[in-house]
Amino acid sequence: MTETTATFRPPRNQWWDVWDQFKTHKGALVGLTIFVIIIAGILIGPWLWDMAPTYVDLRARNKGFSMAHPLGTDQLGRDILARMMAGGKVSLSVGLTAMGLAIFLGTTIGVLAGYFRRLEGPLMRMTDLFLALPLLPLLLLMVTLFREPLSKSFGPEGGIFLLIVTAIGATSWMQTARIVRGEVLALKEREFVLAARSIGTPAHRMVLRHILPNVMSPIMVSATLGIASAIITESALSFLGLGFPPDFPTWGRLLFDAVDQIQLYPMRVVLPGVAISLTVLSVNYIGDGLRDALDPRIRGR
Amino acid sequence: MPRKTVQKQKTGGLMRDRAQPVLEVTNLKTIFRTRGGEVHAVNSVSFDLKPGELLGVVGESGSGKSVTMMSLIGLLPSPPAEVREGRVMFDGLDLLKCTPAQLRAVRGPGVGFIFQDPMTSLNPVFTVGYQLREPLIKHMGMTKAQAQVRAKELLDLVGIPDAAQRLRDYPHQFSGGMRQRVMIAIALACDPKVLIADEPTTALDVTIQAQILELVKDLRQKLGMAIVWITHDLGVIAGIADRVMVMYGGQIAEQGPVKEVFARPRHPYTRALLQTVPSVRGERADKLNVIEGQPPILRAAPTACPFRDRCTTRFETCDRANPARSPVGPGHDAACFWDFDASAPRTDALIKEAAHG
Amino acid sequence: ERGSDGDVKILYAQAVSTMNAYLSSGTKDIEVGSLVLEPLAGFNEKGEVIPRLVTEIPSVENGGISEDMKSITWHIKPGMKWSDGTPFTANDPVFTANYCMDPAGGCAQLARYEGIEKVEALDDLTVKITFKEPKPNPFMAFVGATSPILQAAQFANCTGANASTCTEENFKPIGTGPFRVTEFRTNDTVMLEANPNYRDPAKPAFATALVKGGGDATAAARAVMETGEFDYAWNTQISPELQAELAAAGKGQFVNAFGTLVERIEMNMTDPSPDLPEGERSTAKHPHPILSDLRVRKALSMAIDRQILVDIGYGEAGRPTCNLVPAPEMFASPNTDCLTQDVEGAKALLDEAGWTDSDGDGIRDKDGKKLRLVYQTSVNAIRQDFQSIIKQWWNDIGVEVELKTVDPSVFFGGDAGSPDTIQKFYADVEMYANNFDGTDPEPYLAQYTCEKAPNPDNQWQGENINRFCDPAYDEKVKELGATGDMTERSTLAKRMNEMLTKDSYVVVPLVDRGRLSAHSNSLGGVILNTWDSELWNASDWYRIK
Amino acid sequence: MFQFTLRRLLIAIPTLLIISLVIFLLLEAAPGDPLGDVPLTVPPEVKAKMRTALGLDAAWYVRYFLWLKQMFWVEPMHLVDTLFGTHLAEGMQRVISFQSRQPVMDIIAERIPQTLMVVGSAYLVGVLIAVPIGILSAYRQYSWFDNLGTFISMVGFSVPTFFTGVVLIILFAVKLKWFPSVYDTTLKVTDWASFTAQLRQMVMPVTVLALYNAAQISRFMRSSMLDNLGQDYVRTARAKGLTEKVVVLVHVLRNSLIPVVTVIALGVPQIFGGAIITEQVFKVNGLGQQLILSIHANDLPMVMSLTFIFATLIVLFNLIADLLYGILDPRIRYD
């Protein structure tokens, strides 16, 4: 038998292993680098380039690239660089949180539906219901009911942020729920779940410890796609008056506003478009890497 | 590799002395490229197979039995697998050098393969009949109707009752034993010269296993093909094989006629293996013998004996060189520096070479 | 010659949902309907009433209008025919009036028939309308595209509750206009052909017409100006730069004309604070804590440079204005004092009103309260630009501004349950555009009386959304209602306009918005008319060869 | 299987009733008023009268039951009438749109052709290009083709259709003048010329939508193929001496298509839902555009009926997806 006196390490935080594996995934590293650059640009950028994104300068309308305005100005003379940075902050935080919420809801509902037989029928019918609900009236209703109470308790921006995030999250979890449910149904029959049951693990810990970690990979895919749609949906929401105050830039809105003028000022369309695509791509690759890294079977190889 | 005649045996009764081997493998090396580096799964394996012969292959899990056989007809996924060197002569054709089309022509009519796991080796969405007809239509040039007739015959042959009906069923509608028989039928479809059976009965229980063993004996008599039978179960080998090949750590540890090897094992691994198995008959030991330790991790081609860490008769030469196979009896060779008859290191050319090199 | 010029294609960014103006209040429906259905009289591009199916315009002089202003008599041109060949008689207008005034019908143009006691046919060619009270402006019923004449025979079974079940009739009405419908696809396309019985045998020049709906203003303009797929695009309100860009393609041209549509900022005279209990918010109970002060309102107006707004948002299709009633000429006040921006003056005014920046954060305050306003409007690219610019100007004079946008269907929807309607006005200032129908501003100015303020008791349905309340103004409204003399009416109206704008700054007009439409270079005869349907003279359109 | 279908269909009835009630209540509660379009100049009393005429003053449950009756009793009878020339529904009120005062079902029927034509063929094209791309990128995983595929589908997914649509219009309608920018719904295909005209006007909207659909489906296809390429039965197929083409396109594809086909089936209701933005950009005026118009106009009967039909399709296609799974995968049998 093996030596028991050999030196040994105490259990090490498994996130180190994850990171070690993650580092070996080239795409993921590139993705992470780009993502970090984007985040840094958004967070640190405004310190270096401290022009207010909402500052209207009517003498400098529709300017091209210049020293004063590296990315030019828009039709009201607002600095596009500053707007891109401010917009990124909003878009990314909305995208990430809304995606987080959608994933949370979808996963919860999917897991409950998959794990508890009795809940499956009602929950899946509810999923159908949400898929069928007309989005626009639902969103408008949400604004009507919650805009004021929320902005009262969290300030106008915080309140609207919450509202947007909930609105997007609450209307985009269905796909995830469906996928997760399918996976859970299969996982439930696996023997290690039975093994945990023989130990007396109660249902909630069973789900947290044994089911959830094993449905990470489809969740990760949904998450990647979720960010993209959340960023786009946010811009759609502002056309319902549900978005942030109208002078508040977001990537989605910058893109939409510029589309009409695409012939005159193509760069104004390209910039936010590229920003969104880059974010989505980098998140996608990070997701790929993370999925591999989180799977100890792949990690060990 | 020494080409010695194998003693004639009663079983099968189709031994052909001095016959040309149908399959001749020389110095086969297969590696896997993985993130953690290369895995040398098969190292310089050489063996041959004569027409009508049943070669048993035993060895611990992971010793490279399946990989060796799959390398022969290029069935390993590549990447990560890579056949580094070696020569596989079949019917005058080097299977490692021929074109994919030539290789495809060999698979099926030349070499039939029964895979380890009958549960997953059949395509779940096609009927058994379809899967049986496929090679018939492709290789035997049959029409669909002809193939259907032949498929029914094949199922009858492997002893599935009500064959005509069952052709329309899907694999999941068969029990494990029946699926394994279907796999055998597929492998036999084109009357292969060589049949490679990779642990065809491991997943089955004894009564079903007994049925299949009977079937194979039967078929061999009827069709006269050469068979490679991979298994862990020494009992099975004892029952059906003419010759046995013991693999360890990607190499052949010992090879020889079944009775010879079982009676006078010349490799410590074979010896240990034979001792671990309890029996349903005879004396019952108080404690089972075990082979202590772990099989080697094949990160590189071994430069020393791969079994040395678990060997009871290890001595310094074992750490220095990897023993080559050398004859220890008629048609019997082993890769070990220890002489069990003398209970001392060998004294012949093999050890001298190693001691110098 | 009729039908010689082939096909004309018209693009409406909003799709047409019915041809019957009485069942829809959408401009697009009314205008496209006007190709088929005609009123007795219409307006020309100058806002003058012109005869269509009648011999002349009634007046007191020619006896068409009674001395007491309680009745008006129309004389139908002899020989008028419906498109199915039957004669047009006085019966038809009478039927039309009854059709709309039927309480179960849900007539969308009921306002045009307000105050009518009865409509009768004196003979086959004479119609007389009697009013309950004297009507200084009797050109409501049967005048303009909003009150066209339906054929009694066709709609006989479509009165009252049946109005909405007559799909075939509503989509393919028989009319007297230059065209008749051949195929109608709801909210999509209307296909028309020349009316064989049109009164002028040489018109219309086009044999067929197609009206397509959908898309947005930019796309519509593009289809005429750049790709040339369409001959005419309705309401192509796009940014001036884009206008220039599209015009450069050389396929068509923009036409514009000014009417009474004014983009304005409305000041809330009551307190919209969410801290107030529901039911008291934005009601007369609580005057606005900041905007109740005239000096603040005036300062806010002074900080705005209207010309810049026009340049950015409308270009040729707009002009700065200080008036609520910018047209017609006789009702437009000469007031221009707001046209020059005066930032310093605005600051001084705020100082004077006691709003000073005591803590140096750039925002004025008074008694510990910040000068902070919520500024709402509907979702619309130009409005959002305006919001941003005006916010900047107001920031410059030390006012903090929070912007808010609302979906137009909610904002203008008037749903008492929603907090975001213009009527509820749960904001400090709001911006939108409004106009009045026809040429008479009386009903429009009459909206600003005290009792018309929306409040919980009238389910927030009033039109005086500023909650402006001045007894002197209410007096003037009464006076105007009783005045028949045109010059007197004009001075009164100008005065009232000034009371709302330059005297009180309750309404802060910004831009007099014209109509902007586009037509291809090969389409001739287009004259844009803001007083009536844009397609008012489609019978005169022709192909330039 | 039949039993299963029947059971699911039976369950679908209460489900749909509940869904319809929820939708109705949602539309009731949502802000907006069918009279929102009425000019601000119209006095409130007049508006009140118009409201009564629309039946809006009745309590919500009365209107809900009225709608139920019209939808499930009158409309089917009307359908029977038009099909067989009977007069069952004579004199009964059908579901009428507030906006156009036309029976809602007639409008929907009028619009289905163009929606199916454009959105449907876009879906078809999307699937047709997604499947081979998915197969190839899985078969050559991590090759340049696979990486390019990933890149394009990710970009395709993250760039909204309002952007791609306008870009196409500028390029192909404005600059090159190859295709019209406005879709003509009245075009009837009678001869070769009108057929090419129909094709030409479909090219751009179909491209935009197909790109978007393909981006998603190809991802599913790829991962499904990857799952199956490593299976043991693939090795068996190769061991039989089958060509790579047969191995991949028959054995692996058939297995990989099972999950993908169900995903595709689940996407079909979206076709009937229309592609709101694309229809708008190209003025296709299909069901999606009608829905958005009706929502903006607060045309409750229209929105209600459209969403309900949509819900029915979703429930139905959920069932179809499950059934397809059972049919394609012999291992799954519904008792």
Place this chain on the structure above:
Amino acid sequence: MADGTRAPLLEVEGLKMYFPITAGVFRKKVGDVKAVDDVSFTIYEGETLGLVGESGCGKSTCGRAILRLYEPTAGRVVLGGEDVLAAPASELRAMRPRMQMVFQDPQASLNPRMTVASIIGEPLDEHTTLSRAQKLARIYELMDKVGLNRDFANRYPHEFSGGQRQRIGIARALALNPKFIVCDEPIAALDVSIQAQVVNLLEELQDSLGLTYLFISHDLSMVRHIADRVAVMYLGRIVELASRDVLYDAPRHPYTQALLSAVPEPDPNAETARQRIILKGDVPSPANPPKGCNFCTRCPKVMPVCRELEPAFTEVAPGHFLACHLIQEAAVGAANSGANPGR
């Protein structure tokens, strides 16, 4: 062994586990898969009862039903005086530490995303309030006990060989000091040389900790090695139960005889000489077992009575239980007409 000195630890009486087969629109129950059908036996403290039989005959189901991982249809299971099947959920959870299970497939029964330490530690998390350090100490202790290097604590299951994985499963089962362990084919998935390691380990642990095993396997030679008494199952029922030596030396049920004869010997000479009883046909479906004796469809010695009457499970010799008409006829003789109607 069934000597009276040992107290029974586990008593199983009339255990039935039917899986319902439902059909129809309203999912009406139309039948049962009789995976375990009326099984009774006793296990004494410190002994090992082997349970053998072919695949699908209900061995695993039986083991799982005893531990109440399934809710059995009927029967009584008493473990150390406590009724397992009647206990409410909370009590059952409290009972879990006393009865544990080692699973058939060591790969499948370990969560691939948990480290060895957390897998072994899971029962400790659930049932004890040890501190982190204490827990770690206990985990190491267990790893030592089953012969796993402490260094492996951070590894994941896939990084181990089958035998090592099974050791992890055993360590997990031992974590709470159980009295009784169901070993559900713990060696079936392992390679011969490793099988011996695991079996030795189980034996060692039994000696040092006084464990009681229900050892499920279809490997008859291993069962012979480890079990004290052996029960043979066929299609949901126990057909023969006797002490090991009796069963292997003189099997009396035709199925047991066939089973034993089918086991191959690793001795070429003996192998060629051996007489096998080759059974014909496949095992019938447990959803639709044949009438009469379950084995009648494949039995080489089938008699007409077998197709009609179900044989009773009776004690034909001290400690030797059997369900077969052949023997019972001989043993009970003329009394058969009196004995059978009772059943």
